[in-house]
Amino acid sequence: MKTNLIYAAVVGGALCVGFLMNTEKVAAAAAPGSDPGAPPIGKLVDVTVITWPLSTQPAFKINGTLIAMQPNWLVVNEGNYDHWIPTDKVMDIKAAK
Numbered sequence: 001m002k003t004n005l006i007y008a009a010v011v012g013g014a015l016c017v018g019f020l021m022n023t024e025k026v027a028a029a030a031a032p033g034s035d036p037g038a039p040p041i042g043k044l045v046d047v048t049v050i051t052w053p054l055s056t057q058p059a060f061k062i063n064g065t066l067i068a069m070q071p072n073w074l075v076v077n078e079g080n081y082d083h084w085i086p087t088d089k090v091m092d093i094k095a096a097k
Helices: 001-029
Strands: 044-051 058-067 073-078 081-086 091-097
Touching: 044 073, 058 081, 058 091
Parallel strands: none
Antiparallel strands: 044 058, 044 091, 058 073, 073 081
């Protein structure tokens, strides 16, 4: 019984140390002032568009600068054109760093 308690304490301590080390790595990896969940407005993006919300086949890609990201629309500037893309037609977005 005593050995089981010692074993449980050692395992619990190791888990706590591992958790604390992992949170330090995550905090160090994040650049100050950057929010990884923020939309990449003003950055170059590649938007893959599908033809139907339930489809998995990409129809085409748009490469340009993301101007706005609203709940229902993305606005991407490509040269002289602004593309208004419904969000239910967007398969994925790749943004440049």
